[in-house]
Amino acid sequence: MLTLKTLRDDPQAVIDKLKIKNFDARPIVDKVLELDALRRRLQTESDALLAEQKQISAQVGSLMKQGLKDKAEEIKAKVAGMKARTAELLARMDEAAADMENNLVLMPNLPCGLIKPGKGAEDNEIVKMGGPEVNLPENALPHWELAKKYDIIDFDLGVKITGAGFPVYKGKGAKLQRALINFFLDCNTAAGYKEVEPPVVVNKESGFGTGQLPDKEGQMYHAEVDDFYLVPTAEVPVTNIFRDVILAADQIPQRLTAYTPCFRREAGSYGKDVRGLNRLHQFDKVEIVRVEKPEDSYAALDDMVAHVEGIVNKLGLKYRILRLCGGDMSFTSAITYDFELWSAAQQRWLEISSVSNFETYQANRLHLRYRDEEGRTQLAHTLNGSSLALPRVVAALLEDNQTPDGIIIPEILRPYTGFEKID
Numbered sequence: 234m235l236t237l238k239t240l241r242d243d244p245q246a247v248i249d250k251l252k253i254k255n256f257d258a259r260p261i262v263d264k265v266l267e268l269d270a271l272r273r274r275l276q277t278e279s280d281a282l283l284a285e286q287k288q289i290s291a292q293v294g295s296l297m298k299q300g301l302k303d304k305a306e307e308i309k310a311k312v313a314g315m316k317a318r319t320a321e322l323l324a325r326m327d328e329a330a331a332d333m334e335n336n337l338v339l340m341p342n343l344p345c346g347l348i349k350p351g352k353g354a355e356d357n358e359i360v361k362m363g364g365p366e367v368n369l370p371e372n373a374l375p376h377w378e379l380a381k382k383y384d385i386i387d388f389d390l391g392v393k394i395t396g397a398g399f400p401v402y403k404g405k406g407a408k409l410q411r412a413l414i415n416f417f418l419d420c421n422t423a424a425g426y427k428e429v430e431p432p433v434v435v436n437k438e439s440g441f442g443t444g445q446l447p448d449k450e451g452q453m454y455h456a457e458v459d460d461f462y463l464v465p466t467a468e469v470p471v472t473n474i475f476r477d478v479i480l481a482a483d484q485i486p487q488r489l490t491a492y493t494p495c496f497r498r499e500a501g502s503y504g505k506d507v508r509g510l511n512r513l514h515q516f517d518k519v520e521i522v523r524v525e526k527p528e529d530s531y532a533a534l535d536d537m538v539a540h541v542e543g544i545v546n547k548l549g550l551k552y553r554i555l556r557l558c559g560g561d562m563s564f565t566s567a568i569t570y571d572f573e574l575w576s577a578a579q580q581r582w583l584e585i586s587s588v589s590n591f592e593t594y595q596a597n598r599l600h601l602r603y604r605d606e607e608g609r610t611q612l613a614h615t616l617n618g619s620s621l622a623l624p625r626v627v628a629a630l631l632e633d634n635q636t637p638d639g640i641i642i643p644e645i646l647r648p649y650t651g652f653e654k655i656d
Contacts, residue, residue, distance in 0.1 A: 234334075234337045234338050234340065234594060234597050234598050235247065235337060235340055235342070235343065235594065235597070236593065236597055236612075237265070237269060237333065237337070239343075240262055240265055240266060240269075241266070241269070244262045244266060247262055247340075247343065248262055250343045250344060251340065251341065251343065251344075252350070253344045253348055253349070253350045253559035254341055254344055254559040254560065254562060255350075255352070255559065255560050256340070256341055258340055261336050261337075261339055261340055262340075264336050265333050265336050265337060268329045268330075268332050268333045268336070269329075269333060271325075271329050272326050272329040272330060272333070275322050275325050275326045275329065276326060278322055279319055279322040279323060279326065282315050282318060282319045282322070283319060285315065286312055286315050286316065286319070289308055289311065289312060290308075290312050292305075292308055338441075338447065338598075341564045341565070342564070342565050342566060342567050342591060342592065342594035343567060343592075344559050344562060344566075344567060344568065345567045345568045345590070345592070347556065347568055348556075348557075348558065348559050348562065348567075348568060349558050349559065350558065350559050350560070351558025351559055351560045351561065352558075352560045353558075353560050353561050354561050356558040356560060356561070357555040357556065357557050357558050357561055357571070358555060358556045358558070359553055359554070359555055360554050360555065360556050360570070361542075361553065361554040362551075362552070362553040362554075363542070363545075363546065363551070363552055363553075364545070364546065364549070364550050364551035364552045364575075365549060365551060366551065367551055367575060367577040367633045368577075369577045369578060369632070369633070369635065373577065373578045373632065373635060374578060374632075374635065375508070375509065375576075375578045375579050375632060376509050376510060376576075376578065376579075376627070376628040376629075376631040376632050377508055377509030377510070379631045379632065379635060379640065380406065380509070380631070383405070383406075383639070383640065383655050383656065384403060384404060385402065385403055385404055385405050385406025385407075385409070385655060386400050386401070386402055386403065386406045386509075386510070387400065387401045387403055388400050388401075388509065395515075396514070397514075398499065398512070398513045398514035398515065399513070399514055399515050400510070400513065405650070405652060405655045406627075406655075408650055408651065408652070409627065409630075409642075409646075409650060409655075410517060410623060410627070411649075412646050412649035412650040413517075413621075413623055413626065413627070413646070413649075414492050414517060414519060414623070415649050416645070416646060416649050417492075417519040417544065417620055417621055418490060418492055418519055420540075420543075420544050420547075420620070421490035421519065421521055421540075421620055422490065424540055425488055426488045426489060426490035426521055427488065427489050427490070428489075428490050428491065429471060429474070429489050429490070429491050430491060430492070431464075431467065431470035431471055431474070431491055431493065432464075432470055433463065433464050433470070433493050433494060433496075434456065434461040434462065434463055434464065435461065435462050435464055435469050435470055435473065436460065436461060436462075437460060437462070438473075438476070439462075439469055439470060439473040439476070440453070440462050440469065441598060442469075442472065442473050442476050442595065442598050442599040443468060443469050443472050443473065443565070443595055443598070443599070444563075444564055444565035444591075444594070444595060444598065445462075445465060445469060446462075448564045448565075449465070449564075450462075451498070452465065452497055452498050452499070453465055453496075453497070453498065454496045454497075454498060463496035464493055464495060464496065465495055465496060465497045466493075466495050466518060466520060466617075466619075467491040467492070467493040467495070467518065467519075467520035467522075468520055468522060468617040470491075470493070471489050471491050471520060471522045471617075472522055472595060472599070472615055472617065473599065474489070475487065475524055475599060475601045475613075475615075476599045476600065476601065477599070477600050477601075478600075478601055478602075479602045479603065479604065479610055480524070480601075480602070480603040480604070480613065481603070481604055482603070482604050482605065482606060484603070485524060485525065485526055485603045485613065486523060486524060486525045486526070486529065486533065487522075487523065487524040488521070488522075488523050489521070489522045489523075490519065490520065490521045490522070490620065491519070491520055491522075492517065492518070492519045492520075493517075493518065493520070494515055494516070494517055494518075495515070495516055495517070495518050495622075496514065496515055497513075497514060498514065499512055499513075499514060506581075509628060510624035510625060510627055510628045511583065511624070511625065511628065513624055516622065516623060516624045517622075517623040517624075518619055518621070518622040518623060519619070519620050519621060519623075520617060520618070520619060520620060521537060521540070521617065521618050521620045522615070522616070522617045523537065523615070523616040523617070524596075524601065524603075524613050524614070524615055524616075525613065525614045525615075525616065526603065526605075526611075526613065526614070527592070527593070527611070527612075527613075527614050529614075530590055530592065530614035530616060531590065533590075533614075533616055534568070534570075534588065534589075534590045534616055537588050537616060537618045538554065538570050538588050538618075540620070541572055541586050541588055541618055541619075541620055541621065542554065542572070544620065544621060545572060545574070545585075545621070547643075547645045548626070548630065548643050548645065548646075549643050549645075550574050550575070550626075550629050550630070550633060551574065551575040551577075551633070552572055552573060552574050552575070552585075553572075553573050553575075553582065554570055554571070554572055555570065555571045555572075555573065556568070556569075556570055557569045557570070557571060563587075563589065565589075565591050565594050565595060566589040566590070566591055567589075567590050567591060567592045567594065568589065568590050569587050569588065569589040570587070570588045570589075571584055571586065571587050571588075572584070572585050572586035572587075572588075572619075572621075573585065574625060574626065574629040575629070575633075576625075576628060576629050576632050576633075577632055577633050578632035578633075578635075579628075579632065583625035583628060583629060584622075584625065585619065585621050585622050585625045585626050585629075586618060586619035586620065586621050586622060587618065587619055588616075588617075588618030588619070589616065589617060589618065590614065590616045591614070591615045591616065591617075592614050593612040593613070593614060595615045596612045596613045596614065596615055597612055599615075601613050601615065630642075630643070631655075638654070638656060639654040639655055639656030640654065640655040640656075641653070641654055642654060642655070
Protein backbone atom coordinates (compact mmCIF):
# COMPACT_ATOMS: atom_id res chain seq x y z
CA MET A 234 0.00 0.00 0.00
CA LEU A 235 1.03 3.63 -0.29
CA THR A 236 2.98 5.02 2.63
CA LEU A 237 1.46 7.70 4.81
CA LYS A 238 4.50 9.87 4.02
CA THR A 239 3.61 9.77 0.31
CA LEU A 240 0.19 11.24 1.07
CA ARG A 241 1.54 13.79 3.52
CA ASP A 242 4.28 15.03 1.18
CA ASP A 243 2.07 15.74 -1.84
CA PRO A 244 -1.58 14.65 -1.59
CA GLN A 245 -2.53 16.37 -4.84
CA ALA A 246 0.16 14.45 -6.73
CA VAL A 247 -1.32 11.19 -5.42
CA ILE A 248 -4.80 12.24 -6.55
CA ASP A 249 -3.53 13.28 -9.99
CA LYS A 250 -1.47 10.12 -10.57
CA LEU A 251 -4.31 7.81 -9.60
CA LYS A 252 -6.55 9.53 -12.15
CA ILE A 253 -4.33 7.77 -14.71
CA LYS A 254 -5.67 4.50 -13.26
CA ASN A 255 -9.21 5.94 -13.45
CA PHE A 256 -9.36 5.98 -9.66
CA ASP A 257 -10.81 8.90 -7.69
CA ALA A 258 -8.51 9.05 -4.66
CA ARG A 259 -9.61 12.39 -3.22
CA PRO A 260 -12.18 11.06 -0.70
CA ILE A 261 -9.72 8.51 0.68
CA VAL A 262 -6.78 10.93 0.70
CA ASP A 263 -8.86 13.50 2.58
CA LYS A 264 -10.03 10.87 5.06
CA VAL A 265 -6.53 9.52 5.70
CA LEU A 266 -5.07 13.00 6.24
CA GLU A 267 -7.95 13.87 8.56
CA LEU A 268 -7.31 10.72 10.60
CA ASP A 269 -3.56 11.42 10.58
CA ALA A 270 -4.16 14.92 11.95
CA LEU A 271 -6.43 13.50 14.64
CA ARG A 272 -3.89 10.85 15.61
CA ARG A 273 -1.15 13.46 15.90
CA ARG A 274 -3.34 15.71 18.06
CA LEU A 275 -4.09 12.77 20.32
CA GLN A 276 -0.38 11.93 20.42
CA THR A 277 0.50 15.48 21.46
CA GLU A 278 -2.11 15.47 24.23
CA SER A 279 -0.99 12.02 25.39
CA ASP A 280 2.68 13.04 25.48
CA ALA A 281 1.83 16.17 27.48
CA LEU A 282 -0.20 14.14 29.98
CA LEU A 283 2.56 11.58 30.40
CA ALA A 284 5.12 14.33 31.02
CA GLU A 285 2.83 15.97 33.58
CA GLN A 286 2.18 12.60 35.25
CA LYS A 287 5.90 12.01 35.61
CA GLN A 288 6.44 15.46 37.04
CA ILE A 289 3.71 15.41 39.71
CA SER A 290 4.13 11.71 40.60
CA ALA A 291 7.60 12.57 41.81
CA GLN A 292 6.02 14.86 44.44
CA VAL A 293 4.11 12.04 46.20
CA GLY A 294 7.07 10.58 48.08
CA SER A 295 8.25 13.99 49.25
CA LEU A 296 4.78 14.95 50.50
CA MET A 297 4.45 11.69 52.41
CA LYS A 298 7.79 12.29 54.12
CA GLN A 299 6.58 15.75 55.12
CA GLY A 300 3.47 14.22 56.65
CA LEU A 301 1.21 15.84 54.06
CA LYS A 302 -0.74 12.65 53.45
CA ASP A 303 -3.94 14.36 52.30
CA LYS A 304 -2.05 16.39 49.72
CA ALA A 305 -0.25 13.24 48.54
CA GLU A 306 -3.56 11.38 48.18
CA GLU A 307 -4.97 14.30 46.20
CA ILE A 308 -2.06 14.08 43.78
CA LYS A 309 -2.46 10.30 43.54
CA ALA A 310 -6.10 10.75 42.60
CA LYS A 311 -5.14 13.33 39.99
CA VAL A 312 -2.50 10.97 38.53
CA ALA A 313 -5.07 8.15 38.40
CA GLY A 314 -7.40 10.40 36.43
CA MET A 315 -4.58 11.36 34.10
CA LYS A 316 -3.71 7.70 33.55
CA ALA A 317 -7.30 6.94 32.68
CA ARG A 318 -7.32 9.86 30.23
CA THR A 319 -4.03 8.71 28.72
CA ALA A 320 -5.40 5.19 28.24
CA GLU A 321 -8.43 6.67 26.51
CA LEU A 322 -6.20 8.76 24.22
CA LEU A 323 -4.03 5.75 23.34
CA ALA A 324 -7.12 3.70 22.50
CA ARG A 325 -8.39 6.49 20.22
CA MET A 326 -4.94 6.71 18.61
CA ASP A 327 -4.96 2.96 17.88
CA GLU A 328 -8.47 3.29 16.44
CA ALA A 329 -7.39 6.19 14.20
CA ALA A 330 -4.28 4.29 13.04
CA ALA A 331 -6.36 1.20 12.19
CA ASP A 332 -8.90 3.34 10.35
CA MET A 333 -6.06 4.98 8.39
CA GLU A 334 -4.69 1.60 7.30
CA ASN A 335 -8.16 0.38 6.34
CA ASN A 336 -8.43 3.38 4.04
CA LEU A 337 -4.86 3.19 2.71
CA VAL A 338 -5.36 -0.40 1.50
CA LEU A 339 -8.26 0.77 -0.65
CA MET A 340 -5.94 2.86 -2.83
CA PRO A 341 -4.06 1.28 -5.74
CA ASN A 342 -0.39 1.80 -6.38
CA LEU A 343 0.72 4.95 -8.17
CA PRO A 344 1.61 4.42 -11.84
CA CYS A 345 5.16 5.39 -12.74
CA GLY A 346 5.91 8.25 -15.12
CA LEU A 347 5.93 6.03 -18.22
CA ILE A 348 2.27 5.10 -17.89
CA LYS A 349 -0.29 6.77 -20.15
CA PRO A 350 -3.99 7.20 -19.35
CA GLY A 351 -6.46 4.84 -20.97
CA LYS A 352 -9.70 2.97 -20.41
CA GLY A 353 -8.57 -0.58 -21.09
CA ALA A 354 -6.69 -3.02 -23.33
CA GLU A 355 -7.46 -1.02 -26.47
CA ASP A 356 -5.27 1.81 -25.15
CA ASN A 357 -2.16 -0.26 -24.34
CA GLU A 358 1.07 0.67 -26.11
CA ILE A 359 2.83 -1.82 -28.37
CA VAL A 360 6.52 -1.37 -27.58
CA LYS A 361 7.95 -4.26 -29.61
CA MET A 362 7.01 -7.08 -31.98
CA GLY A 363 9.10 -10.11 -32.87
CA GLY A 364 9.19 -13.71 -33.99
CA PRO A 365 8.52 -15.31 -37.37
CA GLU A 366 5.41 -14.79 -39.44
CA VAL A 367 3.00 -17.71 -39.36
CA ASN A 368 1.18 -18.75 -42.52
CA LEU A 369 -1.27 -21.58 -42.01
CA PRO A 370 -3.58 -23.14 -44.60
CA GLU A 371 -7.23 -22.13 -44.62
CA ASN A 372 -8.27 -25.40 -43.03
CA ALA A 373 -5.95 -24.91 -40.01
CA LEU A 374 -7.51 -26.08 -36.75
CA PRO A 375 -7.72 -24.22 -33.42
CA HIS A 376 -5.90 -25.91 -30.55
CA TRP A 377 -9.03 -27.41 -28.96
CA GLU A 378 -9.74 -29.33 -32.16
CA LEU A 379 -6.07 -30.35 -32.46
CA ALA A 380 -6.18 -31.54 -28.84
CA LYS A 381 -9.14 -33.77 -29.64
CA LYS A 382 -7.71 -34.99 -32.95
CA TYR A 383 -4.46 -36.17 -31.35
CA ASP A 384 -6.01 -37.08 -27.97
CA ILE A 385 -3.60 -34.93 -25.95
CA ILE A 386 -5.98 -32.71 -23.92
CA ASP A 387 -9.44 -33.80 -22.81
CA PHE A 388 -11.69 -30.90 -21.88
CA ASP A 389 -14.83 -33.05 -21.50
CA LEU A 390 -13.12 -35.41 -19.08
CA GLY A 391 -12.07 -32.41 -16.98
CA VAL A 392 -15.71 -31.30 -16.84
CA LYS A 393 -16.70 -34.78 -15.64
CA ILE A 394 -14.05 -34.86 -12.91
CA THR A 395 -14.33 -31.25 -11.73
CA GLY A 396 -15.97 -28.76 -14.08
CA ALA A 397 -15.26 -26.47 -17.01
CA GLY A 398 -11.80 -24.95 -17.01
CA PHE A 399 -10.03 -27.99 -15.51
CA PRO A 400 -8.60 -29.93 -18.49
CA VAL A 401 -6.96 -33.35 -18.37
CA TYR A 402 -3.63 -33.57 -20.24
CA LYS A 403 -2.93 -36.98 -21.77
CA GLY A 404 -0.03 -38.78 -23.43
CA LYS A 405 2.16 -36.39 -25.38
CA GLY A 406 0.06 -33.49 -24.14
CA ALA A 407 1.03 -34.29 -20.53
CA LYS A 408 4.68 -34.73 -21.55
CA LEU A 409 4.61 -31.37 -23.36
CA GLN A 410 3.34 -29.70 -20.16
CA ARG A 411 6.12 -31.25 -18.09
CA ALA A 412 8.70 -30.38 -20.77
CA LEU A 413 7.69 -26.73 -20.82
CA ILE A 414 7.77 -26.44 -17.02
CA ASN A 415 11.27 -27.92 -16.87
CA PHE A 416 12.46 -25.83 -19.82
CA PHE A 417 11.20 -22.59 -18.27
CA LEU A 418 12.73 -23.43 -14.88
CA ASP A 419 16.06 -24.30 -16.51
CA CYS A 420 16.07 -21.01 -18.43
CA ASN A 421 15.40 -19.13 -15.19
CA THR A 422 17.98 -20.90 -13.06
CA ALA A 423 20.58 -20.48 -15.82
CA ALA A 424 19.88 -16.74 -15.61
CA GLY A 425 20.63 -16.69 -11.88
CA TYR A 426 17.20 -17.27 -10.33
CA LYS A 427 17.13 -19.66 -7.37
CA GLU A 428 14.44 -22.31 -7.68
CA VAL A 429 12.00 -22.77 -4.80
CA GLU A 430 8.95 -24.99 -4.42
CA PRO A 431 6.38 -23.12 -2.30
CA PRO A 432 2.98 -24.21 -0.93
CA VAL A 433 0.03 -23.77 -3.29
CA VAL A 434 -2.33 -22.69 -0.49
CA VAL A 435 -1.70 -19.51 1.50
CA ASN A 436 -3.17 -17.76 4.52
CA LYS A 437 -4.92 -14.41 4.37
CA GLU A 438 -1.81 -12.58 5.62
CA SER A 439 0.03 -13.75 2.51
CA GLY A 440 -2.86 -12.68 0.29
CA PHE A 441 -2.82 -9.26 1.93
CA GLY A 442 0.96 -8.94 1.64
CA THR A 443 1.02 -9.09 -2.16
CA GLY A 444 -2.25 -7.22 -2.66
CA GLN A 445 -4.63 -10.02 -3.66
CA LEU A 446 -6.61 -9.30 -0.51
CA PRO A 447 -8.80 -7.40 -0.04
CA ASP A 448 -8.87 -6.54 -3.77
CA LYS A 449 -9.32 -9.93 -5.49
CA GLU A 450 -10.94 -12.25 -2.96
CA GLY A 451 -13.80 -12.88 -5.40
CA GLN A 452 -11.35 -14.36 -7.92
CA MET A 453 -9.59 -16.68 -5.46
CA TYR A 454 -10.67 -20.13 -4.35
CA HIS A 455 -11.22 -20.02 -0.59
CA ALA A 456 -11.00 -23.04 1.73
CA GLU A 457 -13.27 -21.57 4.38
CA VAL A 458 -12.79 -24.16 7.15
CA ASP A 459 -9.06 -23.42 7.40
CA ASP A 460 -9.29 -19.87 5.99
CA PHE A 461 -6.73 -20.71 3.31
CA TYR A 462 -6.65 -19.55 -0.31
CA LEU A 463 -5.48 -21.50 -3.37
CA VAL A 464 -2.72 -19.50 -5.06
CA PRO A 465 -3.71 -17.53 -8.17
CA THR A 466 0.01 -17.21 -8.98
CA ALA A 467 3.34 -18.27 -7.47
CA GLU A 468 3.99 -14.56 -6.91
CA VAL A 469 1.97 -14.80 -3.69
CA PRO A 470 3.84 -17.53 -1.77
CA VAL A 471 7.27 -16.66 -3.21
CA THR A 472 7.09 -12.93 -2.43
CA ASN A 473 5.75 -13.74 1.05
CA ILE A 474 8.99 -15.57 1.80
CA PHE A 475 10.22 -12.07 2.59
CA ARG A 476 7.27 -10.92 4.72
CA ASP A 477 8.45 -9.29 7.98
CA VAL A 478 12.09 -9.60 6.86
CA ILE A 479 14.92 -7.08 7.02
CA LEU A 480 17.55 -8.03 4.43
CA ALA A 481 21.20 -7.29 5.11
CA ALA A 482 23.08 -5.22 2.54
CA ASP A 483 24.67 -8.37 1.07
CA GLN A 484 21.29 -10.17 0.85
CA ILE A 485 19.81 -7.86 -1.75
CA PRO A 486 18.99 -8.34 -4.59
CA GLN A 487 17.00 -11.59 -4.29
CA ARG A 488 16.03 -13.54 -7.42
CA LEU A 489 13.73 -16.56 -7.15
CA THR A 490 11.79 -18.77 -9.55
CA ALA A 491 9.04 -21.29 -8.88
CA TYR A 492 6.56 -23.53 -10.64
CA THR A 493 3.05 -23.92 -9.22
CA PRO A 494 -0.36 -24.85 -10.46
CA CYS A 495 -2.51 -21.71 -10.27
CA PHE A 496 -6.20 -21.42 -9.45
CA ARG A 497 -8.53 -18.61 -10.51
CA ARG A 498 -12.29 -18.48 -10.41
CA GLU A 499 -12.37 -16.17 -13.47
CA ALA A 500 -15.82 -15.01 -12.42
CA GLY A 501 -17.67 -13.23 -15.22
CA SER A 502 -15.62 -14.77 -18.06
CA TYR A 503 -17.66 -16.10 -20.96
CA GLY A 504 -17.85 -16.21 -24.76
CA LYS A 505 -15.65 -17.45 -27.57
CA ASP A 506 -12.43 -16.10 -26.04
CA VAL A 507 -12.59 -18.65 -23.20
CA ARG A 508 -12.62 -21.77 -25.41
CA GLY A 509 -10.02 -24.47 -24.93
CA LEU A 510 -6.89 -23.28 -23.14
CA ASN A 511 -7.66 -19.59 -23.58
CA ARG A 512 -9.01 -19.21 -20.05
CA LEU A 513 -8.82 -21.86 -17.33
CA HIS A 514 -9.59 -22.19 -13.64
CA GLN A 515 -6.49 -24.34 -13.06
CA PHE A 516 -3.31 -23.90 -15.04
CA ASP A 517 0.46 -24.28 -14.73
CA LYS A 518 2.82 -21.31 -14.54
CA VAL A 519 6.47 -20.64 -13.84
CA GLU A 520 7.18 -17.35 -12.08
CA ILE A 521 10.20 -15.13 -11.45
CA VAL A 522 10.33 -12.79 -8.43
CA ARG A 523 12.92 -10.17 -7.54
CA VAL A 524 13.58 -7.99 -4.51
CA GLU A 525 15.70 -4.96 -5.36
CA LYS A 526 16.96 -1.67 -4.00
CA PRO A 527 14.80 1.19 -5.30
CA GLU A 528 17.63 2.64 -7.40
CA ASP A 529 18.11 -0.73 -9.16
CA SER A 530 14.54 -1.88 -9.72
CA TYR A 531 13.91 -0.38 -13.16
CA ALA A 532 17.13 -1.85 -14.55
CA ALA A 533 15.95 -5.16 -13.02
CA LEU A 534 12.57 -4.73 -14.76
CA ASP A 535 14.28 -4.24 -18.13
CA ASP A 536 16.38 -7.34 -17.46
CA MET A 537 13.26 -9.39 -16.65
CA VAL A 538 11.49 -8.25 -19.82
CA ALA A 539 14.56 -9.15 -21.90
CA HIS A 540 14.77 -12.53 -20.16
CA VAL A 541 11.14 -13.42 -20.93
CA GLU A 542 11.58 -12.23 -24.50
CA GLY A 543 14.60 -14.52 -24.85
CA ILE A 544 12.55 -17.55 -23.79
CA VAL A 545 9.77 -16.70 -26.27
CA ASN A 546 12.33 -16.31 -29.05
CA LYS A 547 13.77 -19.75 -28.26
CA LEU A 548 10.30 -21.22 -28.82
CA GLY A 549 10.16 -19.59 -32.26
CA LEU A 550 6.78 -17.94 -31.75
CA LYS A 551 5.44 -14.61 -33.02
CA TYR A 552 4.96 -12.17 -30.14
CA ARG A 553 4.43 -8.60 -29.12
CA ILE A 554 5.23 -6.67 -25.93
CA LEU A 555 2.74 -4.16 -24.56
CA ARG A 556 3.13 -1.48 -21.91
CA LEU A 557 -0.21 -1.34 -20.16
CA CYS A 558 -2.12 1.90 -19.89
CA GLY A 559 -3.44 3.13 -16.55
CA GLY A 560 -6.89 1.66 -17.06
CA ASP A 561 -5.60 -1.86 -17.76
CA MET A 562 -3.00 -2.09 -14.98
CA SER A 563 -3.40 -4.16 -11.86
CA PHE A 564 -4.26 -2.64 -8.49
CA THR A 565 -0.73 -3.19 -7.15
CA SER A 566 1.50 -2.45 -10.13
CA ALA A 567 3.47 0.72 -10.87
CA ILE A 568 4.26 -0.49 -14.40
CA THR A 569 3.44 -3.68 -16.30
CA TYR A 570 4.63 -5.15 -19.59
CA ASP A 571 2.45 -7.87 -21.13
CA PHE A 572 3.69 -10.47 -23.60
CA GLU A 573 1.23 -11.83 -26.15
CA LEU A 574 1.60 -14.64 -28.69
CA TRP A 575 -0.09 -14.65 -32.06
CA SER A 576 -2.55 -17.51 -32.48
CA ALA A 577 -2.60 -18.02 -36.24
CA ALA A 578 -5.56 -20.41 -36.16
CA GLN A 579 -7.69 -18.17 -33.94
CA GLN A 580 -6.38 -14.96 -35.53
CA ARG A 581 -5.96 -13.28 -32.17
CA TRP A 582 -3.32 -12.38 -29.61
CA LEU A 583 -3.00 -14.49 -26.45
CA GLU A 584 -1.47 -13.08 -23.26
CA ILE A 585 1.24 -15.34 -21.82
CA SER A 586 3.16 -13.13 -19.38
CA SER A 587 2.95 -10.01 -17.27
CA VAL A 588 6.17 -8.48 -15.94
CA SER A 589 5.64 -5.82 -13.27
CA ASN A 590 7.44 -3.50 -10.88
CA PHE A 591 5.47 -2.78 -7.70
CA GLU A 592 8.07 -0.38 -6.29
CA THR A 593 7.44 -0.16 -2.49
CA TYR A 594 3.70 -0.95 -2.65
CA GLN A 595 3.94 -4.64 -1.78
CA ALA A 596 6.98 -4.15 0.46
CA ASN A 597 5.03 -1.72 2.65
CA ARG A 598 2.27 -4.30 3.12
CA LEU A 599 4.82 -7.07 3.67
CA HIS A 600 7.05 -5.02 6.01
CA LEU A 601 9.89 -6.02 3.69
CA ARG A 602 12.96 -3.88 4.27
CA TYR A 603 16.72 -3.87 3.77
CA ARG A 604 19.63 -2.10 5.42
CA ASP A 605 21.37 0.47 3.26
CA GLU A 606 25.07 1.30 3.34
CA GLU A 607 24.53 3.58 6.36
CA GLY A 608 22.70 0.83 8.24
CA ARG A 609 19.28 2.50 7.93
CA THR A 610 16.24 0.35 7.12
CA GLN A 611 14.50 1.15 3.83
CA LEU A 612 11.52 -0.34 1.99
CA ALA A 613 12.63 -2.60 -0.85
CA HIS A 614 11.12 -2.79 -4.34
CA THR A 615 9.44 -6.03 -5.47
CA LEU A 616 9.03 -7.27 -9.04
CA ASN A 617 7.59 -10.38 -10.63
CA GLY A 618 6.87 -11.88 -14.01
CA SER A 619 5.36 -14.94 -15.67
CA SER A 620 8.15 -16.97 -17.17
CA LEU A 621 5.88 -18.37 -18.51
CA ALA A 622 2.19 -19.22 -18.14
CA LEU A 623 1.65 -22.49 -19.98
CA PRO A 624 -1.92 -22.70 -21.37
CA ARG A 625 -1.70 -20.10 -24.12
CA VAL A 626 1.91 -21.02 -24.89
CA VAL A 627 0.65 -24.56 -25.53
CA ALA A 628 -2.25 -23.19 -27.59
CA ALA A 629 0.10 -21.18 -29.82
CA LEU A 630 2.62 -24.03 -30.09
CA LEU A 631 -0.07 -26.47 -31.23
CA GLU A 632 -1.74 -24.09 -33.67
CA ASP A 633 1.31 -22.45 -35.21
CA ASN A 634 3.27 -25.70 -35.66
CA GLN A 635 0.49 -27.85 -37.14
CA THR A 636 1.14 -29.69 -40.42
CA PRO A 637 -0.89 -32.27 -42.35
CA ASP A 638 1.31 -34.96 -40.75
CA GLY A 639 1.17 -33.75 -37.16
CA ILE A 640 2.36 -30.99 -34.83
CA ILE A 641 6.09 -30.24 -34.96
CA ILE A 642 7.81 -29.73 -31.59
CA PRO A 643 10.27 -26.79 -31.51
CA GLU A 644 13.84 -28.06 -31.55
CA ILE A 645 14.67 -26.42 -28.21
CA LEU A 646 12.01 -28.55 -26.48
CA ARG A 647 12.88 -31.95 -27.98
CA PRO A 648 15.46 -32.88 -25.31
CA TYR A 649 12.67 -32.27 -22.76
CA THR A 650 9.78 -33.99 -24.60
CA GLY A 651 11.70 -36.96 -25.98
CA PHE A 652 9.75 -36.70 -29.26
CA GLU A 653 9.79 -34.42 -32.31
CA LYS A 654 6.17 -34.58 -33.38
CA ILE A 655 2.67 -35.07 -32.02
CA ASP A 656 0.84 -37.39 -34.42
